[in-house]
Amino acid sequence: MEQYCDNNQWINWLPCGALIIDERYDVHEWNNVLAKWTGISPRQAKQLNLFQQYPHLREPRFRSRLQQVFSEGNPAVYSEGFHKHFLPIDYELKGKKVRMIQRTHVRRLPGERPLAFITIEDLTSQYHQLAEIREEIRQRKIIEEEFRNHFNLLNLVSDLQTNYLITGDSNQFFDHLIQRLTVYSDCEFGFIAEFSSQNSENGLIVRGICNRSTDPHVAKFIQRYENQDVVFGGKTKVFGTILKTREPVSVENPIDLTDTATYPAGHPFIQNFLGMPLLYGNEILGIVGLANSPQPIPKTEYESLRPYLKSCAHLIHAMHLEEQRKADREALKKRANELLEAKKQAEQATQSKSEFLANMSHEIRTPMTAILGFSEILSDESASKQEKEKAIGTIQRNGEHLLMIINDILDISKIEAGKIEMEQTTFSTRQLLEDIISLMKHKAEGKGLELIARIDPDVPEQLLGDPTRIRQILVNLIGNAIKFTHHGSVTTSLSTKPLPEDPNRFHVRFSVADTGIGISSEKIESIFKPFSQADTSTTRKFGGTGLGLSISQRLSQMMGGDLTATSELGVGTTFVAEFVLPKPTSVPQETTVETEKPKPAELVSSEQQARILVVDDSPDNRRLLGFLLKKNGYPCDYAVNGREAVDLALKAWKQNTPYAVILMDMQMPILDGYSATTELREAGYQYPVLALTAHAMSHDREKCINAGCDDFLTKPIDRGKLQEALATWCKQAETAVESSV
């Protein structure tokens, strides 16, 4: 030991506290560093017993290992982690009073007397620096954690947005986002709601709810409001304030839930609440609410959550746009469909027209071919008399059919062009129906069908309208019915009903019911379309132009009604033609044209002596008329124009052998039929002049009558009609002759 004591200077060279003690813990050496730390000088220290000076060293955790150093020679380390310090030393560090942190080594010194050499390292400043660094790291970690959270949120938002773009599932977006926000802010509840003014000014639709409460009542309560339109408390309450100010609202105290007008029964307890606006630009779209965090969430949290709320607002906005776009798309689609439908209809119409033209050209060409073909037979000298008679019959039949087709085309063209006008004539309803029935009876009986007519007793005796057109419609309908019925009957009924708003106007209803083949429901729609037939094959089998129904329907519509049909295949078809017609205001003095019209009669022999003047510039027509008249026993003269006709007629009249009837073509060179007739009338000529014209329309008829003609025959000449007319007018001529004599 002495060697250490003698050379004790070395202990002062150490940069740490150092001391030497014996096994009784008496201090033998105490270096300057320790003196400085403790304020105990080496001299004073050498009088000290360490255990007396520092009683804590008697504790087993110090003492037992110190003893071991002496007994076994093992060195001992007292780490700062377990012991903090070996000797308690306080000092100032950066202006603060601190307790020194020490690491102490104890080892036995070689020699006879057991001595322990103790070195004490001061680690305080290292530890403080470490602590500072550690605090810095902790702060950095907190910031990092926050950053990571935000980053995760941001990623989540972008993921969800992408997902929404792909799947269109907005619920998932809102649910995930509110869940993440609620967890992030350590709240019990969170929700995302959208303002909806659909049902109320204060309406909210809850888009997403996060419930972290374990209370089953809360889950039940929430279930009621998810994706529902709810009405909140009003402008003065929390939601209203956010809506008004567009600023977050923080409620730091428990909410009074007794206000049931604002908070529905069963509303979960709200300890604190942060409501934040969802802003899209300046527009407020909704609210995000976070409730019951351990500490009330300050308003400033809004700033850090803003990017997510913005994303949320953007999505709601995008959803609205998408909804709008969807509606627009649907409207566009609808419009496109309408246009497509219109186009289809137009195409169909064009196609029908083309089909019709093809059909018509076929229909026209067929009789034309027959006429031309059989005409050749007639001019063939080698043909037998029988062959020629057959040829004449065929030519006549085909000519009639051709005429029918041309008449129909003319009719429908006029209707299509809107050039048809309805007459307003008083007519007898009963008479009209009787006429039509008598006209069609022959045809029906020919097929063994019963033709029945029923007239309601309430039907007014007279109505004002266009009987010609009504007749045309009914003749068409009854004709069709007869055509398509092989057994049974065709029943025509007439009934009327005064219009409730005007008892002087009547709803007139004609129905034609047959027991025929019927029309399928698919085809019944198309039978009225002009240029379209139920089946083009029908034409082949049953004849006709396929325009009759179109014309009839248009005419019915022009008379304020319609033509409809109901049918059952194999049972029969019922056509109903309806019009609105007024009752004549005054009873007419004259009976109607129709009732006046003489019935067809056989030509009598006395009349056969009556002479007829045929006026026509066409030699063929003159010849044809001449042939027909001569066949019926009428002698005739010819004139090739109006001038010649006037001369001949006046000459005959003056010679007191006037023509019984003049058949006057209206369109002729030099002097036309109108001017010729007028001239004759002006000259006092009173004998019948019958107009011949290719124009079949009613205004042509008027024009002829106005010119002074007595009647009107259309070309080509119908043999039956000619006979009728001649029978009638020859009689008149006789009367005229008698009266004039």
Added chain:
Amino acid sequence: MTENMTIETPQFNEDQLDLLQELVNIGVGRAADALSQLVKSRIQLCVPEIRMLDSQEAWEMFDNRAVTEETMVTQSFSGTIDGRLGMLLDKQSALLLTAILSEEEIHDDEISLEQEGILLEVGNIVLNGVMGAISNAINDQLDYSIPEIARSNSVRVLLADNLLDTPTVLLADVRLHVENSEIEGSILIVFDVDAISLALNEIIDNA
């Protein structure tokens, strides 16, 4: 070491190994008592296996363990027998041990100054215990250096000298139980086998 050098690895017999294991167990038992005085929890230490490695095997072991970033507390001793002993812990075990003993959470994945101090004291206690038991048994007072702490590569550097001179390594696996955790480490004693063999034989013969 060159290829033409052949070094015969001296071997302990079964009795000697048994005795060594017993002594190491006594040592760690004492160490556990000493550690328990420092911390509030009861600490148990046991040595389930002890084996001899030649220097080649020792190097291989270190190479294999290098990846786990060893921490080693070593003390050298001299006297009747010379050598060095060390307590080896991989980094995760070292962090866990210090965390449990200091009752603080693991902050970092680096061993701090404070943790180093704790490891140093724990190593000091454990190694003192083991060497104390051996020196008591062979009835010899040994001189010890103060403990040092070394990490990873420096462990190898520290052992290099001893391993070159002394081809035999005694390796004892140590299990430390504290609270509900079990931490595994190793105690390594590098020494002159011939010298300790004699000493051990003497004890066995006297027994």
